[in-house]
Amino acid sequence: MTDARDDDGEAAARERRCIVTRARAGAGEGAQLLRFALDPEGNVTPDLRGRLPGRGAWTLANAEVVAEAAAKGAFSRAFKRKALAGPGLAEEVERLMRADALRWLALANKAGLALPGAFKVEEALGKGRVAALLRAREAAPDGARKIDAKARMATKSAAETAPTGRADAIPVVASFGEEEIGLAFGRASVIHAALLKGGATAEFLRRAARLAAYRSPRGATAEFPTESDHEGGDDPAHREA
Numbered sequence: 001m002t003d004a005r006d007d008d009g010e011a012a013a014r015e016r017r018c019i020v021t022r023a024r025a026g027a028g029e030g031a032q033l034l035r036f037a038l039d040p041e042g043n044v045t046p047d048l049r050g051r052l053p054g055r056g057a058w059t060l061a062n063a064e065v066v067a068e069a070a071a072k073g074a075f076s077r078a079f080k081r082k083a084l085a086g087p088g089l090a091e092e093v094e095r096l097m098r099a100d101a102l103r104w105l106a107l108a109n110k111a112g113l114a115l116p117g118a119f120k121v122e123e124a125l126g127k128g129r130v131a132a133l134l135r136a137r138e139a140a141p142d143g144a145r146k147i148d149a150k151a152r153m154a155t156k157s158a159a160e161t162a163p164t165g166r167a168d169a170i171p172v173v174a175s176f177g178e179e180e181i182g183l184a185f186g187r188a189s190v191i192h193a194a195l196l197k198g199g200a201t202a203e204f205l206r207r208a209a210r211l212a213a214y215r216s217p218r219g220a221t222a223e224f225p226t227e228s229d230h231e232g233g234d235d236p237a238h239r240e241a
Contacts, residue, residue, distance in 0.1 A: 016033055016058045018060045018065065019057050019058060019059055019075070019078040020059055020068050020069050025058070032061040032210065033061060034046065034048070034059050035047040035048075035050050035058055036056065036058070037052035037054050037055070038054060038079055038083055041084070042081070042082055042083060043084045044075045044084060044085040046092060048093075048096055048097065059074075060218075061213060061214050062218050063091075063094060064090075064218040066089055067087075069089075070085035071087070094211070094215065097207065097211045097214060098211060100207050101176075101204055101211055102181075102183070103184075104207055105184040106184040107204075108195060108198065108203075108204055110200075111200050113195060113196045113197075113200055114193055114196070114201075115193060115194045115196070116181075116187065116192070118191070118192045120193075121147055121150075121192050121193065121194040122146075122147065122150050125147070125151055125153070125154045125170075126150070129196050129197075130154065130170055131170075131196055131205075132172070132194075132195040133151060133170055133171070133173070134173050134190075134192070134195055135147075135173070135191070135192055135193075136174070136177055136178035136181055136190065136191045136192070137177050138177065139178075143191070148172075151169075152169075155168070155170060173205070173208045175211055175212055175215075178191050
């Protein structure tokens, strides 16, 4: 993330702390912080890219923490003036995170790195080209299980040819609805898609991971499930990253 030109100066930037938990940037759970700025009317404004001018206030990138900061006046204390933070601030941050992630998914699609449709997903898995699987929340269990089985086979094949004899399981992103995904692809809806390795895919996955962490219970560690997590386990169509 690009550093904002914070009025507190470089020394303060090195000591960024969550205004609720006091966790520092880059220190354990404080490794992911969100920046907020004030608009001219004193409204607290999420600054996901860290580019808004003026003094900034920081929280852990977690919805519960943002909601607590808004409810308990933490922003006013941090800005040392009246800061208007409504009860919907945490939801606004999530909306912006979702839009940011989906923008990169659309870019991955334009770059030819996203293949929509179960047939294309299975074909890409057979060729060992898949970096991640994208699955809508509405995916049917039977279709999800079929693709998961193909993904396990792909991981096994990759391990057999790898010098170390090991291969990472393919992550599954299941945080978005079929219409959200479809919009990124210029379609009415998309249930399954394969993401191929590339810069836009990496940026999408990074933002999807940030969204998953933001939505997780405070203090929890969010990780993408993999196809191996689904084997013999819960319904994979409803395991969200």
